[in-house]
Amino acid sequence: MKKIKVSPARKLFNICNVVVITLIMLICLVPILNVLAQSFSSSHAIVQNKVRLFPVEFTTSAYSYVMKNKDFWQAALVSAERVLLGVPINMLLTVLAAYPLSKSDRVFKARKYYSAYFVFLMIFNGGLIPTYYVISKLGLIDTIWALVLPCGVPIFNVILMMNFFRGIPESLEESAMLEGAGQWTIMSKIYLPLSKPSIATVTLFSLINHWNSWFDGLIYSNFTDNYPLQSYLQTMVVDMRSIIQSGNMEDIVNALSVNDKNLKAAQIFISIIPLMVIYPFCQKYFTAGLTLGSVKG
Numbered sequence: 001m002k003k004i005k006v007s008p009a010r011k012l013f014n015i016c017n018v019v020v021i022t023l024i025m026l027i028c029l030v031p032i033l034n035v036l037a038q039s040f041s042s043s044h045a046i047v048q049n050k051v052r053l054f055p056v057e058f059t060t061s062a063y064s065y066v067m068k069n070k071d072f073w074q075a076a077l078v079s080a081e082r083v084l085l086g087v088p089i090n091m092l093l094t095v096l097a098a099y100p101l102s103k104s105d106r107v108f109k110a111r112k113y114y115s116a117y118f119v120f121l122m123i124f125n126g127g128l129i130p131t132y133y134v135i136s137k138l139g140l141i142d143t144i145w146a147l148v149l150p151c152g153v154p155i156f157n158v159i160l161m162m163n164f165f166r167g168i169p170e171s172l173e174e175s176a177m178l179e180g181a182g183q184w185t186i187m188s189k190i191y192l193p194l195s196k197p198s199i200a201t202v203t204l205f206s207l208i209n210h211w212n213s214w215f216d217g218l219i220y221s222n223f224t225d226n227y228p229l230q231s232y233l234q235t236m237v238v239d240m241r242s243i244i245q246s247g248n249m250e251d252i253v254n255a256l257s258v259n260d261k262n263l264k265a266a267q268i269f270i271s272i273i274p275l276m277v278i279y280p281f282c283q284k285y286f287t288a289g290l291t292l293g294s295v296k297g
Contacts, residue, residue, distance in 0.1 A: 039063070039265035046261045062258045062266035074225060075232035078144070078217075082228055083210045086148040090206040091199070093153045094161055099187050101158070102165030122155035128219070135220055146220035147213070147228060154209065157202045164198035165191055200282045208275060233267040 033053045038046055045056035066072055101118070105111055125131070131150060140146040168191060176186050192199070217231030224232065 035265045035268055038262050039269055041262055043259040043262060046259060062262040063270070065258050065263065066266050066270060071224060071232060072229075075227050075229045078226065079211060079229035081144055082147050083207060085144060086151070086210040087203060087206045089148060089152050090154055090157065090210075091203060094157045094202055094206075095187075095192070095199075097153060097158045098161035098165055099183075099191065101162045104170075118155050118158060122159075132219060141220055142222055142226050147210075147216055150216065151209065151213075154206060157205055160205075161195070161198055161202055164195055168194055204279070204282045207278065211271075211274060229271060233271060 030053065034051070037051050037053055037055045039062055040055035040058055040060065041051045042057035042059050042061075045051055050056045097118070100108055101111060101115055103111060126134075135141060135146050135150065140149070172190055172194075173186050176190055181189070212230055213228065214230035214234050217226075217228045218234070221227055221231070224235070227235070
């Protein structure tokens with residue numbers, strides 16, 4: 001088989017590509033390695049600024065301190081409940097909004113008005129105080145629904161899914177209609193099976209949004225027992241007085257070996273473990289979904 005000759009300019013371009021991508025990878029990876037190293041380093045080494053990319057005076061005290069606290073597991077359960085409720089609601093409402101908006105003006109005459117309405121809502125919102133007032137008057141404060149319902153329709157996901165639907169050939173829908181299929185059948189039997197990459201992408205976006213959200217937990221929850229994991233991690237501090245009063249020597253030793261830096265580093269890695277586990281299974285769909293979802297505007 002004849003080998004294709006690569007021009008010098010092409011070789012130079014490939015080399016530059018490798019160099020630039022490697023630099024970007026290092027820019028992203030080095031801070032993560034530094035945070036990971038701090039989470040496994042002693043507070044003494046961190047204070048002396050000895051930690052770089054590898055742990056110094058290796059210890060798991062920061063993780064022990066975080067994970068032995070029952071409030072941590074309570075917050076993790078709240079976050080899991082939020083994800084299990086929020087992601088299906090997001091997906092259901094996203095599909096139901098994106099499908100009609102993907103139709104042409106000939107089929108859905110008011111499409112442009114609804115599209116403009118959704119774009120407006122993506123840029124502007126009612127503000128924090130009006131939103132809190134509505135949530136309060138609905139009696140949702142200190143409930144899981146205060147964390148789920150306000151972000152029930154993610155507009156960006158609707159636009160992404162709508163563009164993906166618009167990339168599906170109309171001939172498939174026309175053929176189904178000739179066979180007597182209605183819109184519900186067309187959506188469930190044709191559009192959704194062909195939209196697995198986009199659905200996986202939007203699901204991942206929704207999961208990340210619910211798992212990483214922390215501010216709404218602080219706003220809509222009056223008690224720490226109702227905090228999701230990220231809100232709990234934002235407010236967690238080392239309470240040395242209560243630990244010393246407990247008289248447990250193991251807890252006292254663990255608390256003395258942590259400080260704000262390695263404690264926060266441990267928090268970061270604990271909170272991203274679920275996403276690190278899920279992402280590899282969605283990666284192939286994630287890339288395809290982003291590419292195909294941008295075919296039409």
